[in-house]
Amino acid sequence: METRRNKINKKALEIFLSRLEKPDFYNINLEQYPTDADTASTLLIEAYMDGNIAGKNVIDLGTGNGIFAIGASYLGAKVSTGIDIDPEMVATSRKNAENNASDAEFANVDVSDVKGEYDTVLMNPPFGSVIKHDDMPFINKAIEIGTHIYSIHNIKSYEYIREFYSQRIQIIRQERIFIKVPRIYAHHTDNYHEIESVLVYGIKN
Template sequence: MKQRKLEMLLQKVRGFENPDPALEQYATPAPLAAELLHFAYMKGDIEDTVFDMGCGTGILAIGAALLGTTKVVGYDSDPEAINVARENAVMMGVEVEFINCPIEKVSGKANTVIMNPPFGAQCKGSDRPFLSAALNAGNTIYSIHNSGSFNFIRQYIKPSVITEWYTTSFPLKRTFKFHKKDVERIEVEIYRISSLSHHNY
């Protein structure tokens, strides 16, 4: 499936109804979700089992299912978001398992983890549990982070390694009262990480 077609399909996915600023619940825009998923797909990583950590309303997990991977599991600590994610999967005609649990309670192993974790803007270090959980669960991780995160991520994930990364833009829509613009484009970085935390998948 071409990236543009995937993006058009993902435009239909509903976002958060009552986003929580403390959890940094910003919906991943369809263009950015399609870009990350297409990047992973072209690398041959959207296959076997895929986990979406901090899945929110399911846009990345649903996108992975649309690309034909065998099994997709989405994890999120917000039960309301999980309910919307399940409705989105039904609407999109794909099979995704959504599990309501804290990131620290994620169990099992995956070929690939895809995620758009909190950037740590509201709660410093809130991205760290997501990176740790992803490294424990997945062989390969695709993750979106704030611009300027390279040195931190490179150090934090050792002995795992960044195999590729690049900068792109995130059209951040007005979500909370403290947002001043209807849409603000911020620079983000997409990382492909090879996990050396486990070798038994």
């Protein structure tokens, strides 16, 4: 994908990401939910402005519809890879990449099986609300394979996660955000609800 250098701003990126297709079904046991375009563009622009997207080897852990990986490709990543354990999510992300002339690549793999070294890890992992500590394999893998880590976490569990991170990486920035989640599960009563969260940027020590 050719970098849109004349359009690199949050609004342009958000509009682009909002047009990506979303899957028809979400698996609650995997705590799947879409990352909204506003949240995704916030994370991606921050990583870009930090110098950790353009020309870098980037991986999106738990890619869903490919929003971070395709966004990183849009912003000029040298290599942009998205992984997901759900083959339907990978199929959706590949379709989005094809429809948007993105060179982001996707693989159907469990996060624990990911290998390699990456300049930048992007992720909005499970919050561990359904299965306790379901976010930890993502956090551990990010620290194992990445240098610069951008991650989103539920504010309710962040104190534990912050302590875990602080013993392994240097936390550069913590930002309070609100993720907008549509009504996708039976227990959802509103068309949309907001989850108070924390966007973390850290560098491996």
